[in-house]
Amino acid sequence: MTAQAAAPANERRLTIARAMAESIAQEMRTDPSVFVMGEDIGQLGGVFGNTRGLIEEFGSERIRDTPISETAFMGAAVGAASDGMRLVVELMFVDFFGVCFDAIYNSMAKNVYFSGGNVKVPVVLMTSTGGGYSDGGQHSQCLYGTFAHLPGMKVVVPSNAYDAKGLMTSSIRDDSPVIYMFHKGLQGMGWLGTEPGATVHVPEEAYAIPFGKAAVVRKGTDVTIVSVGMGVHQGLKAAEKLAAEGVQAEVIDLRTLVPLDRDTVFDSVAKTGRLIVIDEDYKSYGLSGEIIATIAERDISVLKASPQRVAYPDIPIPFARSMEQYALPNADKIVSAFRNMKRTRTWRWL
Amino acid sequence: MTPTRDQKFWMYEKMVISRYLEESIEKIYLEGKKPIFNMANGPIPGEMHLSNGQEPCAVGVCAHLKPSDVVTSTHRPHHVAVAKGVDLKKMVAEIFGKRTGLSGGRGGHMHIFDPSVNFACSGIIGQGMGPAVGAALSRKMQGKDGVAVAYIGEGAVNQGAFHEALNLAAVWKLPFITIIEDNAWGISVAKAQSTAVPDNSVRAQAYGMPGYQVRNNDTYEIFRVAGEAIERARNGGGPSLIEIETSRLAGHFMGDAEGYRPKGELQALRARDPIPAMRARLMAEEGLSEADDAMLVASYRAIVDEAVAFARNSEDPAGEEALQHVFA
Numbered sequence: 118m119t120a121q122a123a124a125p126a127n128e129r130r131l132t133i134a135r136a137m138a139e140s141i142a143q144e145m146r147t148d149p150s151v152f153v154m155g156e157d158i159g160q161l162g163g164v165f166g167n168t169r170g171l172i173e174e175f176g177s178e179r180i181r182d183t184p185i186s187e188t189a190f191m192g193a194a195v196g197a198a199s200d201g202m203r204l205v206v207e208l209m210f211v212d213f214f215g216v217c218f219d220a221i222y223n224s225m226a227k228n229v230y231f232s233g234g235n236v237k238v239p240v241v242l243m244t245s246t247g248g249g250y251s252d253g254g255q256h257s258q259c260l261y262g263t264f265a266h267l268p269g270m271k272v273v274v275p276s277n278a279y280d281a282k283g284l285m286t287s288s289i290r291d292d293s294p295v296i297y298m299f300h301k302g303l304q305g306m307g308w309l310g311t312e313p314g315a316t317v318h319v320p321e322e323a324y325a326i327p328f329g330k331a332a333v334v335r336k337g338t339d340v341t342i343v344s345v346g347m348g349v350h351q352g353l354k355a356a357e358k359l360a361a362e363g364v365q366a367e368v369i370d371l372r373t374l375v376p377l378d379r380d381t382v383f384d385s386v387a388k389t390g391r392l393i394v395i396d397e398d399y400k401s402y403g404l405s406g407e408i409i410a411t412i413a414e415r416d417i418s419v420l421k422a423s424p425q426r427v428a429y430p431d432i433p434i435p436f437a438r439s440m441e442q443y444a445l446p447n448a449d450k451i452v453s454a455f456r457n458m459k460r461t462r463t464w465r466w467l
Numbered sequence: 468m469t470p471t472r473d474q475k476f477w478m479y480e481k482m483v484i485s486r487y488l489e490e491s492i493e494k495i496y497l498e499g500k501k502p503i504f505n506m507a508n509g510p511i512p513g514e515m516h517l518s519n520g521q522e523p524c525a526v527g528v529c530a531h532l533k534p535s536d537v538v539t540s541t542h543r544p545h546h547v548a549v550a551k552g553v554d555l556k557k558m559v560a561e562i563f564g565k566r567t568g569l570s571g572g573r574g575g576h577m578h579i580f581d582p583s584v585n586f587a588c589s590g591i592i593g594q595g596m597g598p599a600v601g602a603a604l605s606r607k608m609q610g611k612d613g614v615a616v617a618y619i620g621e622g623a624v625n626q627g628a629f630h631e632a633l634n635l636a637a638v639w640k641l642p643f644i645t646i647i648e649d650n651a652w653g654i655s656v657a658k659a660q661s662t663a664v665p666d667n668s669v670r671a672q673a674y675g676m677p678g679y680q681v682r683n684n685d686t687y688e689i690f691r692v693a694g695e696a697i698e699r700a701r702n703g704g705g706p707s708l709i710e711i712e713t714s715r716l717a718g719h720f721m722g723d724a725e726g727y728r729p730k731g732e733l734q735a736l737r738a739r740d741p742i743p744a745m746r747a748r749l750m751a752e753e754g755l756s757e758a759d760d761a762m763l764v765a766s767y768r769a770i771v772d773e774a775v776a777f778a779r780n781s782e783d784p785a786g787e788e789a790l791q792h793v794f795a
């Protein structure tokens with residue numbers, strides 16, 4: 118990974134949870150208008166650990182536990198942010214968006230535009246995504262496409278702690294609403310199982326990673342694998358397997374869905390001629406279709422084979438392990454997607 | 468309204484079954500999760516919210532309900548499901564994620580659906596309110612008898628759905644009762660931190676319905692107050708709200724270290740465990756002997772053991788079964 122490649126000898130490996138908390142703390146120290154709201158983010162430090170230690174340093178005025186009233190506090194985030202504060206607000210699981218979606222997409226996402234740019238809405242809505250640990254259909258979704266579809270919100274999806282910190286810093290400093298979607302399986306919380314590749318070197322000083330810049334996390338020439346969050350790690354594992362067969366896969370971590378770095382994806386596919394998109398979100402009307410459309414629209418002739426998607430089938434997420442694992446993307450499915458692709462006839466563009 | 472001898476024994480049975488079910492689940496849940504606690508592992512993966520201590524809320528209310536009455540419960544549903552008469556074997560199999568489960572393993576412990584006794588629950592806070600009001604409306608429109616009861620936590624009453632549903636139930640005068648299980652905690656957030664209203668029964672007035680508070684997790688008092696409210700609803704008298712002071716004797720979910728609980732709180736709650744209290748009442752009032760009690764408890768436990776064995780011996784669903792039942 119890029120972050121690992123940059124790691125110095127005095128490595129400082131952090132989990133995504135700690136990297137997020139570190140960025141929030143650093144921004145809070147320099148900017149008194151920044152504060153955090155959400156359920157169980159105070160003394161508990163967040164169910165997923167990303168506000169741990171903050172209440173001890175900043176107190177309960179700026180690290181506010183809320184009642185279970187998402188409609189109210191999501192709306193309040195919009196109001197406070199338009200009145201000179203900068204908010205980091207947590208929606209514990211993205212699945213809970215239903216109870217506060219009006220505040221998010223009809224207000225948070227649109228007020229900048231409705232006001233002709235005269236109102237700023239600096240809200241970071243951080244929310245957990247993803248399944249794989251049998252939490253059932255109201256606690257395991259990704260919903261990347263749902264949020265990325267709506268104009269007016271930037272959408273950030275870190276895959277490792279280095280990016281998590283830099284993207285959080287940019288999110289807090291942004292004057293637009295940012296949906297910051299962290300995957301539970303990458304958080305570094307042992308009780309959720311955790312992908313070791315997400316815990317990487319994180320510099321102590323504050324730094325910002327610009328939005329709309331995808332990272333090429335593995336270079337290759339034969340196929341381009343595109344994803345975000347957990348899908349990046351699955352892509353890297355698939356790339357290892359493919360390498361054993363002599364196939365060089367290039368893996369792209371989009372890092373932000375809005376803005377989307379279409380150029381990096383296109384340039385890679387133009388080189389490899391083959392595209393696989395991995396998405397833990399539902400397959401239809403989402404990220405995977407968007408990425409493929411990006412290539413098709415710009416120059417479909419760069420494709421040597423039909424693009425493939427390894428995405429969640431269009432079903433609610435089942436509880437039973439056997440069914441959930443059947444439905445989730447994984448490295449083997451990516452490898453088979455590549456084999457399917459080899460079987461599809463090479464196209465000839467006339 | 469005081470419970471009859473039969474009702475007392477019925478309540479005791481359901482309380483013991485519910486508690487022993489939770490204790491059994493607790494042990495099985497930890498299988499495969501030691502030394503490293505990872506929710507994904509073991510025969511019962513995922514989140515697990517146990518109802519230990521809240522049994523009086525279930526039995527004191529459901530003692531007045533028939534299978535045809537509707538109940539919606541929460542993410543902490545087992546005690547209510549047991550008292551409502553949900554098929555225990557199929558419910559435990561669902562909690563294990565087996566093919567023989569109520570939903571064939573699609574739902575899990577937060578999504579227990581048993582239409583044969585009109586029971587459902589869900590994992591989104593406040594979500595059961597609207598559907599219970601809707602069921603009450605449908606009963607009224609169809610001229611079908613029966614009431615609808617929505618269980619909800621004291622943390623959840625700060626959710627908008629709660630308030631909108633109460634208003635609807637009252638303005639349409641529906642046969643609806645909401646039971647607030649006040650276990651004092653919403654995960655790590657104490658009641659006093661989440662509402663300036665110490666007694667949620669006063670909120671009923673804002674919607675034009677009677678509100679009650681039952682203190683001390685008292686099974687008989689719950690039975691009495693719920694009995695009156697349910698009778699009123701059955702007779703066309705409209706909705707009621709009941710808040711019950713109960714106790715959460717377990718963590719929010721399994722794996723919760725509960726660092727937020729004040730020292731000594733749990734010990735104090737355990738000393739007021741409602742099940743030994745119920746047993747003592749049966750001994751004092753109905754002449755239950757130690758020996759008879761031991762026999763009864765053994766027979767109740769056998770019911771749970773059988774359900775657990777059924778679940779363990781059932782097959783896992785095949786992966787492709789995930790694709791079924793997306794549409795009706």
Ligand SMILES: Cc1ncc(C[n+]2csc(CCOP(=O)(O)OP(=O)(O)O)c2C)c(N)n1
Nearest residue numbers: 213543590591592620621622623652653654
């Ligand atoms: C809309 C929504 N917000 C937040 C949650 C996360 N959550 C699950 S249980 C819970 C606490 C609920 O407290 P309470 O209603 O008092 O019930 P208890 O857990 O004490 O039984 C929270 C915040 C959720 N499931 N749904």
